[in-house]
Structure formats: C-alpha cells, structure tokens
Amino acid sequence: MSTTTTDSTSPTGEIGRDRRRKEDARLITGRTRWTDNITLPGMLHLAMVRSTSAHARITAVRTDAAKAAVNVVDVFTGADLADTVGVCINAWPITPDQKTPTHPPIATDRVVFAGEIVAVVVARSAAAARDAAELVEVDYEELPAVVDLADAERNQVLAHPDLGTNRSAYWKFDSAEAGTGGSVEAAIAEARTTGVVIEREFRQQRLIPSFMEPRSVVVDPTGEQITVWSATQIPHILRFALAATTGVSESKIRVIAPDVGGGFGGKLQQTPEEMVAFAVARRLAQPVKYTETRSESLLSAHHGRDQIQRMTLAATTDGRVTGLKVELAANLGAYVALVGGGVPVLGAFMFNAIYKFPAYHFGVTTYFTNTTWTDAYRGAGRPEATFAVERLMDELAAQLGEDPLVVRARNWITHEEFPFTTVSGLSYDSGNYELATEKAKALFGYDELRAEQARRRESGDPVQLGIGVSTFTEMCGLAPSRVLGTLDYGAGGWEHASIRVLATGKVEVVTGSSAHGQGHETAFSQIVADRLGVPFEDVEVLHGDTMIAPKGLDTYGSRSLVVGGEAIVRASDKVIDKARPIAAHLLEANPDDLEFVGGRFQVKGTAVAGVTIQEVAGATFVAHNLPEGTEPSLDADATFDPDNFSFPHGTHLCAVEVDTETGRVSLRKYSACDDVGVIINPLIVAGQVHGGLVQGIAQALWEGAQYDENGQLLTGSFVDYLLPTTADTISFDLDHTVSPASSNSLGAKGVGEAGTIASTPAVVNAIVDALRHLGVSNVAMPCTPYRVFQAIQQAVGQKSASGGNPS
C-alpha cells in the first residue's frame, strides 16, 4: 500500500523548497571550467581525420604532407597507435553468445561507419591541426554498406563480413517460462477467435542526443598520475575503461569531469576520442586537447533509439488485455557500444507498463549496420516501451469505440493493489494511477476539449483537434546490483557518498554521482542541510573528480537522487552518530539522553541550549577535550545499493491541432500529472519535466537522423536535424501526486527521464486521434507535415476507393 498525499504544504525545512540552483550563475554565464576552457602549458591540439566512407578497406593513409605542415608535431594512424590505444568496451553483453566485434578507437585496416577516426593530427594550435587534417589522404577500397535496419535483418549485405551475419544477439523474456504469467501465444490464439487482436509495427527513428556542450577531452601525462579532463557523464567508468584496456594502472589515472554541459545519455560513453587523446598524450609525453565540432558531434557521437517494434496485443471484447507480445529489432550501428544492446533490454520490463497483463513475451534481436553506433539516449529503452504500449492502448480503445482513459483504467493496477508484482517480474512499490489521471484530466479540461473535437469533426473544420493519452511508468534508480548481475551487466548499481565536517562547521559532501547540469549541488545541499541541521549555504557538494570522489558509478538512469541521495543520507546519519558521544561529553550528559533536533544536540526534556553539530565539529577538530579513545573526526562514508528500482508514473494529456490542408501539427495544450515521489526541489523538478517533455515531443514531431543509401548522414547539421527551441513549444500545465518510493528513505523516485518517456506517445496519439475519422491509424515519427499530409491523402484515397465518404 502506498501513502498518497496531494496537498503541497509549505515546507518547514530545505526539502521541498524552491531553491534556485547554486550552479546557475556559472553554468548560465559559462564562466566556469568547461573542458575546452582548460589550457595547460605546452598543450598540443588534436584534429581527427574521419572516414568519409561507411564501409571500406583502408588501403593507404598518406600523412607526409600533413606532417610537413607548419606547426604540426606529428600525425598518427591506427597502425601507429594500435598497441597503446586500448579498445572501446561493451559493458553489457546481453547474451553469452553475443557477437561483439572489437572496437578499435582508431581504425586500422577497415572502417565500418562514416565518421570513424582513421588518423589524428597533433599540432601546436587547433587551427594548424585542422588545416593539416585536410592534407591527410586516405585511400579506400569501397565495400558494400548496410544502412537501414530492415536491410540488416535480411542479412544480405553485412556490416562486418567476418561475422557472417548482421545479428549480434537475441534476448528474450517470456512470462510462461519465467513463471510470472501465462502463455502469450495461447492468449493471442484465444483472442483471434473470441476477442480482439491488435497488430502494429512501429518505428523508433534514430535520434541524436544533441547535448549543448560538444565533447571535449584534455589529457595531461606530466604528473605522477595521468590526468584526464573530459566532458563525460561517467568519470569513474571512464577511468576503469582506460585502465582496463591500456594497461595503465587505475591508480595512475585521474579523471575529472568538470562542469559538463548536458549529456542525455550521449556522454555515457567511453569514446574513441578519449582513448586516442590518452594514447597520443602518453606517446608524446605532452598535454593534448581535443574538442569536437558540432558536425563531428552529430556524425560520430553515439546516436539513440532506432528500433523496429512488432507488437501484438490480445484483448477481450470488453477491453481487458489478455496478452502482449513484443518482438524488436534494434540497430546497434557499427559496434556494440558501452551499454549498446542493453538499451532495448532495459525496455523489456516496461512494455507491460502500468497494466495487469496476464501474459507477456518480449524478444529483441540486435543488428549491426554501417552507421554510427547507438547507445543510451534519455530514457534508454523505456521511452520505446512506453511509446509502443501507449500507442497500442489507444488503438485498442479506438477499435472498441471507447474512451482511451476508460480502457486504460480497466487494465491498470489499482491504488489498493500496491505493492504489485508485474508480469515482467518487477515489484512496483507505490503509485496512484487513478488520482494522477483525475488530476491531469482536470488540469487539461478533458471533457471540454472532447466536446470541441466533436464540433470540429461535425463542421468539417480544416483544422482538426486530437487528444492523446499517455499513462506511463518507468523503472528508475539504476540499479540494484543483484538485478544487474542477473542481466549480465558488467558493473553494480550502488552509489557512494562521503561527508566531511570542516573545522569551521562547514560541510563538504562528496558524491560519486557526477552531474552534467542537473543541479545535484543544490538538491544534495538541501538534503544535507535538513539532515545535519546546518545552513544550506554551508554545504559544498564536490563531485566529478576521481581524486576527490574516488568511488562512484556516475549519473544516468535517473539514479542520482534515488541512489546517490540515499548514500548521502546514510553518510549524514553516520556523522550524527559520531558526533553524539562527543556532544554528550561536552554537555556532560549521557549520549542516550540526547536528542538531535534542528542541528542541535540537547538533553531530552530540558531547556538547556545544548550544542550544535557545527560546534561539535570545532571541538572535534581541536580535539582538546574528547571522550577517552574517541577518533577525532566526524567524517563518514556510505555506499548504498538499492534493493529495488523506483517507479515514477504519470498521466500526460496532449491536445494538438492538425491542419489537414498542410499536415502541420501545432501543440494546443499539454497537461501532465507526474508522481516522482517526494520532491526535494520543485523548481528543479519543473525544469526536468519541461526539458524532458520538449525532448520527447521532439521525437514525435521533429527530430530524426537520416542516412542516404551509402551510409552518409544527411542530417549532419542543425539545418537538417531539427532541434526545437522555446519558440516551438507551448506552456505546460503540471501537477503532481506524491506516492513516496520505498526503496530509499527520501521517498524520491527520480525525474530525469519522466517527461521524455511520457510525451512522445501522447503527441502521436493526439495526431492519430485528430485524423482517425478520416481513416488514419498511424503516422511514422517524426510526424512531419509531409508525413501527416501523406497519411491523410492515403487514408482519404482508400476511403473513397472503398466507397466511404472522405469528408
């Protein structure tokens, strides 16, 4: 059973307060340590020579002209660096027989996607490096390239001919085999005779993460440790990967992720550029810097999504789902990236979403193509799952002629049924789908908009109104290490924190969750301020440097607050435990008689002032008068490994206007009621939801990476890869329900991905809803005006051909 409160009472402490972010001044003005702002004495600059071919044998790399150019120090090819450059690893082989081609950071004899590094120029200035890179000549013997995922499935042209197949792995989950539910095939067979079967194929287009700060790396090999600054989400994982694949001792590598300008999963990677920079710096024993251009970023930083989803939903005629079968094809691109094939597997547990499906089957086949490698992108597997199931629930409702919210309510887990073990085997601890839906409907004005929709249909208005529903959930707080173990993931899911109480009573919080723009410093300060009873301003959060924060598993999967925040809570509690006997000693009281309230130790039931934890810190520092045998330190560490995921959920309602004369879609209204558990900082949560919504809406309407048949990226700049700005969005109406998570004492569930996961199907459902009376039942994403217009034309054409009335 979950406790649900909906009143937002004004907070008494820091938790729940709208705190402006401590980070804002430096992040917004840019007066900070971005990696590219770092300049070291004697630093050299790198420029990459990248493959112009999607698949080719390298027959020659001629570097003489480049080496002779002004201010060029050296030029290295793949062959030059092969022994020292290491490899890019795959940390999540999803099956024991997964095919995982070696991924050299710099190609030696063959290139397998356009944009792969084939040579690196080292020069005394970035301009000289770029100029000389133009002088490197590479001879290619072209090989046939497989570009499209559907072509890869046919296995005729091979991305890696030596593997003999484009198929990397097949991973499945079946509820009948797992004992978590019935047989899907039986459910489908029964529905074919007595019920309803909905079969659809959806395409998750390829997306480009498009973080604001391009990737950048500086490597300084001149100290005792080799120091690597990188615009990365994962300094700790990068250090491990550098050490594991180059033979340099982990203790000889220091990785610093200074302020990092966004990632969205796109910087959850051990990149070839980092490996090449590391190798070159070691080779020359001089500091080097590499900062990519935006063009290079779009071309060669990992992409996301790119799946074909083949869905079969079985239901009774009264709208109860009896089974869901999912078969995915997922495009890995040219290599299995760090998490790579694991991304669709993360979605495997979420296709059943908020529903009590009695039978479920999930299978994914991962394929290689001669395209940029793919990996995590905001939501990673879960947006794909949510999209497909929420599209299907709308299709089911349409087929039955019922309201999509009513059909959902018939199938969802009710408030009283928590905790609930799902057909995919997860235990949902808390939620209240009824309340979130009720509040979202009220915000949205659902009934009024339905009435307007009916009027527009009736009058044949060229601008039709559609309403889309998305009742999403996701698994957050990655992740219980034991679960990761059962999935063959190559690491745990814990997080580490240290609290250092300084002589002046100020507090340093060290977290292994390295932020890249989320506001960790602010939210973590609020938690510690409340826990230790010290002023918010007295808390300093340190992160992103393996020397300062030696242990950590970084930031992704909405884990920082849920896992990293809980580690901070536990470390804080240890500080209080260490301070208590010292406080008792100072107060000449028995430790058991003390209470700790508002940052102050007091003898219970007395009005004596007591002593603050900051005063205890001073006494501990001088250590003049401590109890016998007491360690003179209040510092404490904690490592937290969650025993369950957290499960944010929400009801999102989107209204769109579709101009049937042009196909253009305009957002009319968007209302969302999310349950992200207990909210630490409402301002940060609103920002996360707003940004997330826009990113998910962008998948529905605008973004999509496109290649030509030769594997050349057509959307290689923001002229063609359409990234929305504020001018393209509307104001969102947001509300929350609060069902605290049970997996951490904060009750937080995570909010980093919620908006992105929920919004994409809400928008597409709205578009289809606007046009369904014309005969439209799907529009491929991104739903460009051209595609929407074609869908209308096709549907109207079919209707009139079959004697229907096209008006």
Added chain:
Amino acid sequence: MIPAAFDYVAPTTLDEALASLSAHRDDVKILAGGQSLLPVLRMRLNEPGLLIDLGRIESLRGIRDDGDALVIGAMTTHHDVSASALVQEHALLISEAMTHLADPQVRHRGTFGGALSHADPAGDLCAPALALGATFVIASAGGSRTVDAGSFFTGLFETAIGEDEILAEVRIPKHTDWGARYEKFVQIAYQWSIVGVAATVQVEGGLFAAARVGLTNMGIVPLRAEATESSLVGQPATAETIAAAAALAADGTNPPSDLNGDADYRRHLARVLTGRALRAASGVA
C-alpha cells in the same frame, strides 16, 4: 569548426572596398553580416584568400525616403529594417517577411543586402523583393548600375552581381497602403522555408487593383506567381476569387524534393499558402 586561413580587410569606404575587390577578384569573398558566409567558411565549403568586410562602411547603412521609392542600404541589419516605420508604411511586405526571418541574434547581425546577395532559394527576403519590384544598385570601380529584381536572381546562390561589383543599396518602389502577408511554412522556427509565399495587394472599392505574389523555395530562384497575380486584377476581393487565383500559384514552378517534402507537396503548399496570404493581405475572411 575552424575556417581555412584567409586575409582580411575592413575598408571604411565603398571605393576602398571596390579597389581591394578588383585587385583580388577571383579569390575573394565579401563579408556583410556573415550569418551565411561564416558557417560556409567554418565548414570549409569555401576557402577564399581574402575577406573584405563591409561592416565599417557607414554609407552602406540606413533607410531613406527617396520620393517614389524607399532606399535600403545593403549593410542595414534585418533588425533595423524590421524596426523601420518607413518600411512598415511603404513596404509592409518586407516588414511581414522580417518577422519570420531566422532568430533575434541573426537579425541583429545579418544584413538586408547580404541576404539578397546570398540568394538562397529558401531565404525569406528574395521573394518579397521580387514581388515588390525592387531594383538593385550595384557598384563597381567604374560607377554603378541598376538591375531589376527580375534579372537580379540568376541561379542557385547566384545573382547579377559581377566579380568586381558590390551591392550598394536596394530601391523599393513604395507600396503605401497595400495589404501584405508573408506565409512561411516550416516545422521549427529557425528553419529555412520549406515554402514561403509573399503576397501584397491593393484593394480599391472592393476590387483587386493590383496584386503581387512572390514564391520562396519553389525553384532555384525566387519566382512570381504570375498567373495568380493576373487572375486577380479587376476581380472582387472575395474568398472565391482568391481560391481560384491561388489554385494557379504553382504553375510554372520547379520546386526541390528533400527530407521536408517532394515537389508535388511543395506545389500543394504553394497553392494553400497563397490562398492564406492573399486572404490575410486583402482582409478577406
């Protein structure tokens, strides 16, 4: 994104600029606001040996009333054109198009003459200039000449400006009291036009006394929808007249096919948008 090395001069008079130009004519690019040229240089799509920056030539800036025409200096920024009451009064179509042009940052750097000289078929100023019958004053060391809008746009990113010439100003015949509308069709705000329609009309006594319709991105150069224009003149300003005229808007066009749509879709858009632009310009519901 680092451009190849180039030399740079920033003359303060048009004569100095023209002298530099004739000295280096085959290896030079003229830098106006740089909003199109700099990305081209940074992507190394062009590697000129010399950039002549017109930014310090004061005589090329400003908007003045010259009797029957407005004269807009080539180096006047989009922002200054869009903020101009003179333009609003006498060339409303230009003001209309300006509201759709790029974003505020670009409008503060980009220039009127620069955008027209760049002659991007998807740029938003060429069709309005054509529709308004602008004339282009082009300077060279030997003097200056005038070219009609109809002859100015000669091809894809090509104009009548010769190798030793610089666009100095654009004369726009006054269209005082004409209604105007620029319909720009894009997916996101900062995008180049998929199709744009620039319409300006003069309605007298309920009849169309005159109509001009320019089309953006319906060919390699901006086009006039001449069949639409001529079918309107003398007709009543009604939705029916406009619908019939708009149906002719794509006649004789040759639009591109790309990720945003094929040529047929663009022709369809041109017809729909022409109807909308004409209705708005003439105040017909």
